[in-house]
Every structure is written in structure tokens, then in C-alpha cells.
Amino acid sequence: MNRTIRYKILSLFNIYQPYPTTELVFTSDFELLISLILSAQSTDATVNKTTFVLFKVANTPESILQLGVKKLKYYIKSVGLYNTKAEYIIKTSFLLLNKYHNKIPDTRIEIESLPGIGRKIANILLNLLFNKKTIAVDTHVFRVSNRTGFAIGESVIKVEKKLMKVVPSIFKKNIHFWFVYHGRYICKARKQKCNICLINKFCEFTNNNAI
Structure with missing residues (x-):
């Protein structure tokens, strides 16, 4: 996946979810x-x-x-x-x-x-x-990064390093949460919802017509 496609993907996430955060509930x-x-x-x-x-x-x-x-x-x-x-x-x-x-x-x-x-x-x-521009890689981020072709790596640390390298600075704060939501609700481990996927046309997943 090239730089232009990655930017388009992140721009779409930014439009539809400009203020992503964790789903954990906390007050401190x-x-x-x-x-x-x-x-x-x-x-x-x-x-x-x-x-x-x-x-x-x-x-x-x-x-x-x-x-x-x-x-x-x-x-x-x-x-x-x-x-x-x-x-x-x-x-x-x-x-x-x-x-x-x-x-x-x-x-x-x-x-x-x-x-x-x-x-x-x-x-x-x-x-x-x-407010640090760190990128946490959990199972969802790892799966979405590899499956879409956004950042390929055989280990969590390699995917994190690749993301830190290829993600523009303005998106680094939010990409973890975007990919977590995407992996949790759309790009799931099984029964991917490619038919309603926001980034379907940019994804390199070979089975991106799956339901």
C-alpha cells in the first residue's frame, strides 16, 4: 500500500470519527x-x-x-x-x-x-x-493493519514500528482507536462486513466482498 492510499484511508476515518477514544468508562x-x-x-x-x-x-x-x-x-x-x-x-x-x-x-x-x-x-x-503520539497495537490493530495491507508485519512490535513510520503525524493520536473500532465491528476476525466497510475500495484484502 502506498502513501497516497494510506492518507485517503486515514482521512476517511477522520471525517466519520474525528474524536475517537477508548470505549472503557473512567473518570480519572x-x-x-x-x-x-x-x-x-x-x-x-x-x-x-x-x-x-x-x-x-x-x-x-x-x-x-x-x-x-x-x-x-x-x-x-x-x-x-x-x-x-x-x-x-x-x-x-x-x-x-x-x-x-x-x-x-x-x-x-x-x-x-x-x-x-x-x-x-x-x-x-x-x-x-x-497527549503523546504513540500507537498501541492490540489484536484488532494488528489484524486490520495486516489484512488491509496498511502495515504488514509478523509481530506486534513490527506492526507498531511500521505504523509509526508510515502514519502522518496528524493521524498518529487517533489511528489506534480507529483501527480498534474497525476491527471490532467491521473488519472482524470472522464474517467481515466488507459490504459496509468505509475503506473497502482501498483495502488489499483478497476476500473483501465477504459478509
């Missing part, structure tokens, strides 16, 4: 962080249902620590890997409270040093909280 930086930890191998819908209850009880590092790991597990048991995630959340809350003065650090190295935080979550936090 800490709530976003916790929601992202919970979102691994769980849907945003499930996470939102879980945090709707959890955040009424505990939504700060201090209140999470006061809740304790056993009660935290009870509140998040509907999400996948909840035992491990509970441990991550408790440890991360402790670090935020005692090392970072209740604030999310603003550097990649510090963010990724928090338990349960990998490169994808770090990219999302840097993007949403600190």
Missing part, C-alpha cells in the same frame, strides 16, 4: 489504568460492568489497598485472569501511592515498570493522558 487517570489492566483477555463491555461496581467502592490507590487483594478478587472475578490481575492492581497501587505520589508517571520506562503494564497499555496511557 487511575480508573483508566485499572480498566486497562483488567481489559487483558476481556472485552471492554465486561470491564465496564466490573468497574461500574468496583469504582463505587474503591477508585484510588489508597482505597484499593484498603480493600485488599481478597475483596478485590471478589469484585473483579467476572474478568479473565482475575487472580493475577488482582495481584497486579494491588502492587501497582502500592507503587503509585508510595513512589509516584498518587500520579501516573509520564515516561514509558516508569509506566512499564508498573506490574501488569506492558507496551500496549503504556502506549494507550501515553496517548490519552499525556
Whole structure:
């Protein structure tokens, strides 16, 4: 795929969804962080249902620590890997409270040093909280990038590096969310909705007439 086609694709997304963001529901930086930890191998819908209850009880590092790991597990048991995630959340809350003065650090190295935080979550936090032009690559972004021919790579990190190289600066803040929505609702793993796809005519997917 060439530069001109990529620009046309991103321009279309920008017209139809000029202010994309995560579907996770949060009211603070800490709530976003916790929601992202919970979102691994769980849907945003499930996470939102879980945090709707959890955040009424505990939504700060201090209140999470006061809740304790056993009660935290009870509140998040509907999400996948909840035992491990509970441990991550408790440890991360402790670090935020005692090392970072209740604030999310603003550097990649510090963010990724928090338990349960990998490169994808770090990219999302840097993007949403600190206005950095980072591109997080999850399963949806990876699939859409490769399937459409927009940015081909056999690993998440290679796709991320390719996207950082080929995506114009003005679109870097939003491309993650555009591709997540597109992969979640249109360019799905199965039964792609190519017949209603916004970028159908630019896509290099060989089966782009699938329903």
C-alpha cells in the first residue's frame, strides 16, 4: 500500500470519527489504568460492568489497598485472569501511592515498570493522558493493519514500528482507536462486513466482498 492510499484511508476515518477514544468508562487517570489492566483477555463491555461496581467502592490507590487483594478478587472475578490481575492492581497501587505520589508517571520506562503494564497499555496511557503520539497495537490493530495491507508485519512490535513510520503525524493520536473500532465491528476476525466497510475500495484484502 502506498502513501497516497494510506492518507485517503486515514482521512476517511477522520471525517466519520474525528474524536475517537477508548470505549472503557473512567473518570480519572487511575480508573483508566485499572480498566486497562483488567481489559487483558476481556472485552471492554465486561470491564465496564466490573468497574461500574468496583469504582463505587474503591477508585484510588489508597482505597484499593484498603480493600485488599481478597475483596478485590471478589469484585473483579467476572474478568479473565482475575487472580493475577488482582495481584497486579494491588502492587501497582502500592507503587503509585508510595513512589509516584498518587500520579501516573509520564515516561514509558516508569509506566512499564508498573506490574501488569506492558507496551500496549503504556502506549494507550501515553496517548490519552499525556497527549503523546504513540500507537498501541492490540489484536484488532494488528489484524486490520495486516489484512488491509496498511502495515504488514509478523509481530506486534513490527506492526507498531511500521505504523509509526508510515502514519502522518496528524493521524498518529487517533489511528489506534480507529483501527480498534474497525476491527471490532467491521473488519472482524470472522464474517467481515466488507459490504459496509468505509475503506473497502482501498483495502488489499483478497476476500473483501465477504459478509
